[in-house]
Amino acid sequence: MIKQTIAFLGAGSMAEAMISGMVESGSIPAHQIIVTNRSNQDRLNEIQSKYGVRTVLKNDLNYSEVDQFILAMKPKDIDAVLEDLRYRIDSDQVLVSVLAGISTSYMEDRLNDGQQVIRVMPNTSSMLRESATAVCPGHYTGMDNVMVAKELMKAIGEVFVIDEDKMDVFTGIAGSGPAYFYYLMEHIEETGNAEGMDRETLREIGAQTLLGAAKMMLERDESPSELRQNVTSPNGTTAAGLEALHQSGGGEAISEAIKGAASRSKEMSKELEGMLVGSK
Ligand SMILES: NC(=O)C1=CN([C@@H]2O[C@H](COP(=O)(O)OP(=O)(O)OC[C@H]3O[C@@H](n4cnc5c(N)ncnc54)[C@H](O)[C@@H]3O)[C@@H](O)[C@H]2O)C=CC1
Numbered sequence: 001m002i003k004q005t006i007a008f009l010g011a012g013s014m015a016e017a018m019i020s021g022m023v024e025s026g027s028i029p030a031h032q033i034i035v036t037n038r039s040n041q042d043r044l045n046e047i048q049s050k051y052g053v054r055t056v057l058k059n060d061l062n063y064s065e066v067d068q069f070i071l072a073m074k075p076k077d078i079d080a081v082l083e084d085l086r087y088r089i090d091s092d093q094v095l096v097s098v099l100a101g102i103s104t105s106y107m108e109d110r111l112n113d114g115q116q117v118i119r120v121m122p123n124t125s126s127m128l129r130e131s132a133t134a135v136c137p138g139h140y141t142g143m144d145n146v147m148v149a150k151e152l153m154k155a156i157g158e159v160f161v162i163d164e165d166k167m168d169v170f171t172g173i174a175g176s177g178p179a180y181f182y183y184l185m186e187h188i189e190e191t192g193n194a195e196g197m198d199r200e201t202l203r204e205i206g207a208q209t210l211l212g213a214a215k216m217m218l219e220r221d222e223s224p225s226e227l228r229q230n231v232t233s234p235n236g237t238t239a240a241g242l243e244a245l246h247q248s249g250g251g252e253a254i255s256e257a258i259k260g261a262a263s264r265s266k267e268m269s270k271e272l273e274g275m276l277v278g279s280k
């Protein structure tokens with residue numbers, strides 16, 4: 001059981017997905033989770049009534065009772081948040097950021113020397129404790145705090161400790177990834193519906209097919225390529241489907257989606273650095 005007190009700064013969709021998964025997991029008591037935002041009291045009331053966590057507007061937070069702050073606001077708000085936190089926290093407190101494109105050194109440079117930071121990249125499947133979450137500690141973070149952050153992330157799914165130079169591509173694959181599969185499903189529904197099937201049934205069929213394939217990849221020893229070949233009978237339906245996919249640039253489209261998201265992740269911190277220079 002996690003004994004530390006954690007505070008979410010930001011109560012948007014990613015924060016809610018994480019709160020839901022953490023509370024559901026039982027690995028941290030709800031009263032040890034504090035959720036804050038700047039001014040939207042209605043949103044805090046909603047989160048409190050759904051998950052039983054403590055909520056408070058940011059200005060009323062007692063910073064000294066918090067062990068780990070989970071930064072869950074939009075990247076554009078990071079500078080104001082770091083500027084504020086710098087004067088409010090001690091070196092034994094830890095900042096865990098879920099922000100896309102914001103490096104550990106970007107945060108360290110704007111905080112007091114030696115401040116402990118951890119960069120994580122979850123996805124919205126945290127809500128069902130099925131996230132694939134990357135964890136990457138900064139330069140000054142104690143191993144005990146990394147272990148707590150890993151335990152927290154473990155509560156919302158599978159954890160992968162990675163080098164920070166892989167964080168952009170990880171974001172392109174797993175942070176943004178659920179959206180690609182939802183987009184795929186939208187097309188499955190569209191196509192089946194045009195053939196006269198109802199959307200509700202199509203959603204179940206599509207999702208079960210996706211789930212089955214995901215489980216095969218996780219639980220069987222065959223590679224994705226071997227699994228694909230097992231589905232593909234000579235001159236059969238799958239061969240025709242895969243050929244159409246190939247002709248329409250299917251594989252390339254997936255690679256380009258990952259590369260596009262990863263490159264946007266890289267670009268985002270550069271944009272912020274630019275904003276800072278411009279504002280001086
Ligand atoms: N949505 C997703 O699938 C994922 C999002 N992320 C990251 O999570 C972060 C949040 O994304 P969303 O939840 O989608 O955004 P959102 O716009 O739904 O939520 C942002 C929240 O931050 C609050 N906020 C802004 N400044 C604040 C401050 N100074 N103190 C306290 N609260 C403050 C806003 O009021 C809002 O509640 C982003 O940085 C994003 O890169 C990471 C992985 C996946």
Ligand SMILES: O=C(O)[C@@H]1CCC=N1
Nearest residue numbers: 099100171175176177
């Ligand atoms: O779209 C975004 O920027 C965030 C980060 C990963 C998923 N959603």
